[in-house]
Amino acid sequence: MANHSQLGFQDASSPIMEELVEFHDHALMVALAICSLVLYLLTLMLMEKLSSNTVDAQEIELIWTILPAIVLVLLALPSLQILYMMDEVNEPDLTLKAIGHQWYWTYEYTDFKDLSFDSYMTPTMDLPQGHFRLLEVDHRMVVPMESPIRMIITADDVLHSWAVPTLGVKTDAIPGRLNQTSFITTRPGVFYGQCSEICGANHSFMPIVVESTPLKYFEAWSSLLSS
Amino acid sequence: MVCLCTASGAVISGGALGGASRWFRRESGSGGESHFDGNCDAMAEDIRTKLEHYKTAPFDSRFPNQNQTRNCWQNYLDFHRCEKAMAAKGADATPCQWYYRVYKSICPMSWVTTWDEYREEGTFPGKI
Numbered sequence: 001m002a003n004h005s006q007l008g009f010q011d012a013s014s015p016i017m018e019e020l021v022e023f024h025d026h027a028l029m030v031a032l033a034i035c036s037l038v039l040y041l042l043t044l045m046l047m048e049k050l051s052s053n054t055v056d057a058q059e060i061e062l063i064w065t066i067l068p069a070i071v072l073v074l075l076a077l078p079s080l081q082i083l084y085m086m087d088e089v090n091e092p093d094l095t096l097k098a099i100g101h102q103w104y105w106t107y108e109y110t111d112f113k114d115l116s117f118d119s120y121m122t123p124t125m126d127l128p129q130g131h132f133r134l135l136e137v138d139h140r141m142v143v144p145m146e147s148p149i150r151m152i153i154t155a156d157d158v159l160h161s162w163a164v165p166t167l168g169v170k171t172d173a174i175p176g177r178l179n180q181t182s183f184i185t186t187r188p189g190v191f192y193g194q195c196s197e198i199c200g201a202n203h204s205f206m207p208i209v210v211e212s213t214p215l216k217y218f219e220a221w222s223s224l225l226s227s
Numbered sequence: 228m229v230c231l232c233t234a235s236g237a238v239i240s241g242g243a244l245g246g247a248s249r250w251f252r253r254e255s256g257s258g259g260e261s262h263f264d265g266n267c268d269a270m271a272e273d274i275r276t277k278l279e280h281y282k283t284a285p286f287d288s289r290f291p292n293q294n295q296t297r298n299c300w301q302n303y304l305d306f307h308r309c310e311k312a313m314a315a316k317g318a319d320a321t322p323c324q325w326y327y328r329v330y331k332s333i334c335p336m337s338w339v340t341t342w343d344e345y346r347e348e349g350t351f352p353g354k355i
Binding site for chain 2: 181
């Protein structure tokens with residue numbers, strides 16, 4: 001989950017998010033380099049250290065054409081690499097459905113049995129000591145760790161959006177449409193997210209909690225719920 | 228393309244089991260004999276094996292993008308068409324279970340319930 005006044009990304013819990021964080025750091029360095037150069041040139045200009053009697057500036061024209069082109073390539077290549085990585089065909093182990101309602105999520109696990117449950121936010125007055133306000137839910141979405149998961153996201157009434165920042169997932173939940181996304185959790189843990197499309201009075205109060213556990217605990221949990 | 232043998236020996240081919248996008252059509256002129264008979268038992272075994280090892284709906288190249296609505300709809304239709312066709316021929320409907328498993332995995336339960344009700348009422352918008 002995010003800490004208060006947190007500026008940066010949460011630690012990545014999926015391979016795609018790791019790549020996105022790396023790319024962000026790279027892009028930020030490029031942006032910092034450009035800003036530094038501009039600031040430097042601006043300072044020189046203000047101190048009247050730059051020559052202003054140039055008529056034919058072939059060399060500098062060449063430099064400030066080639067250099068930006070190189071910068072753009074440096075940005076585009078990793079960006080496209082990640083874009084294509086996100087679209088890779090991965091045969092999932094499990095298909096889960098998340099259905100947005102006003103104002104809770106329903107999770108369905110129907111590969112074998114018809115397992116379905118609602119996930120409501122835990123009201124603050126019922127929150128146990130030490131738990132996270134406005135983030136905890138009564139029933140978490142449990143997934144086996146290190147397994148490719150296919151998520152099918154839809155909604156029952158209005159637009160919602162299913163987002164879990166640490167997994168690098170945000171997908172709109174649209175009534176009448178099934179949106180597919182996928183992720184792999186690299187480690188066990190509890191991952192939080194919040195509804196990311198305005199959906200009425202309690203839009204801020206329908207969080208998402210994904211619990212990633214080893215396969216045997218997942219199987220035990222799903223057997224318990226199916227019985 | 229998948230061949231499915233009926234009790235009468237005529238061959239019904241097609242289906243999405245191999246990723247093809249045709250639904251069932253009869254091979255013309257197959258009559259009471261077919262040179263696919265030898266393959267049919269092997270195919271039926273393949274389907275059973277696939278069903279036994281079913282984990283979840285596999286990648287379907289007909290629906291490669293984010294929007295999987297049509298995938299759900301198509302498999303729901305294919306299952307009911309398969310059941311109807313097999314019942315009409317008096318054949319084993321076990322291979323149809325593939326479509327059932329796939330639509331069960333992908334389609335929200337509420338959608339399936341609604342469509343089942345429409346079918347019972349006779350107001351289902353799809354052609355089965």
